[in-house]
Amino acid sequence: MTELSVNLNKIALLRNARGHDAPNVVEFAKKFITLGVKGITIHPRPDERHITRQDAHDLGDLIRPLDGIELNIEGYPSEDFLQLIEAVRPDQTTLVPDLPGQLTSDHGFDFHTQGAFLAPILSRLKNSGTRISIFLDPDLAQVRLAAQSQADRIELYTEAYADTFNRPNRQDIYQQYHEAAALAVNLGLGVNAGHDLNLDNLPRFVTIPGIQEVSIGHALVVECLELGINTVVRQYLAICQQGH
Ligand SMILES: CC(=O)[C@@H](O)[C@H](O)COP(=O)(O)O
Ligand SMILES: NCC(=O)COP(=O)(O)O
Numbered sequence: 001m002t003e004l005s006v007n008l009n010k011i012a013l014l015r016n017a018r019g020h021d022a023p024n025v026v027e028f029a030k031k032f033i034t035l036g037v038k039g040i041t042i043h044p045r046p047d048e049r050h051i052t053r054q055d056a057h058d059l060g061d062l063i064r065p066l067d068g069i070e071l072n073i074e075g076y077p078s079e080d081f082l083q084l085i086e087a088v089r090p091d092q093t094t095l096v097p098d099l100p101g102q103l104t105s106d107h108g109f110d111f112h113t114q115g116a117f118l119a120p121i122l123s124r125l126k127n128s129g130t131r132i133s134i135f136l137d138p139d140l141a142q143v144r145l146a147a148q149s150q151a152d153r154i155e156l157y158t159e160a161y162a163d164t165f166n167r168p169n170r171q172d173i174y175q176q177y178h179e180a181a182a183l184a185v186n187l188g189l190g191v192n193a194g195h196d197l198n199l200d201n202l203p204r205f206v207t208i209p210g211i212q213e214v215s216i217g218h219a220l221v222v223e224c225l226e227l228g229i230n231t232v233v234r235q236y237l238a239i240c241q242q243g244h
Contacts, residue, residue, distance in 0.1 A: 002242075005072050005213055006233075007216060013050040029062055041074060042071075043074040043105075072213075074096050082125070093131070105135065105195060107157065109135060111149065122149055133151065158177070182210065184210070185210040198223065199235055199236065
């Protein structure tokens with residue numbers, strides 16, 4: 001079974017559009033948890049365009065006492081971000097190499113050029129007790145280097161998979177993810193995945209062995225608008241049950 005972690009960025013984006021507290025991010029986290037979701041993901045960006053630092057604290061306070069529910073905080077490991085992680089103490093921290101103004105995540109870390117930068121950061125995060133995941137392209141050399149680092153897991157950046165889902169070359173791309181996940185598992189890393197996954201493309205993705213968690217936000221929120229939150233969560237959980 002693959003765990004579903006619902007990314008609440010777009011709930012916060014809608015909230016921020018009016019400057020009031022609707023929709024309330026914590027209330028939406030509670031709704032998803034009540035419907036059976038076991039993970040909540042947020043990606044606070046430096047400009048707080050959607051998730052704010054306060055949201056991270058509020059969600060930490062909500063989730064910390066809940067057995068079996070995980071908070072995953074994603075972001076670029078700036079000093080500000082690291083201090084937020086040390087204060088909130090999420091179950092999992094996913095490091096993403098995004099520049100401050102970036103529209104959305106569009107590549108994984110490169111251990112060849114950024115390994116030395118990451119090493120002391122990973123040591124520091126180890127002391128805070130959070131599980132460390134590194135956002136990575138499905139590249140075997142990167143997976144090998146991640147396995148030599150202090151990372152516990154990788155998160156495979158699934159844009160290429162999602163983008164080619166309806167194209168003729170989809171089998172080759174699927175194979176890349178399959179091989180990257182298999183190598184990671186062989187080398188002792190856990191494997192997460194995310195970005196642009198949705199109700200259409202997820203069923204095939206979870207046939208890749210070893211995918212422990214998928215974090216999904218943008219499409220899931222759009223699908224909730226179209227189909228309703230209860231229906232959408234039920235469908236995602238049914239798909240994730242097929243993961244192994
Ligand atoms: C790391 C990742 O793939 C997601 O966190 C994604 O970046 C979502 O961020 P936005 O909602 O800001 O696009
Ligand atoms: N880590 C990926 C994530 O949290 C959600 O990405 P998306 O579904 O909003 O593309």
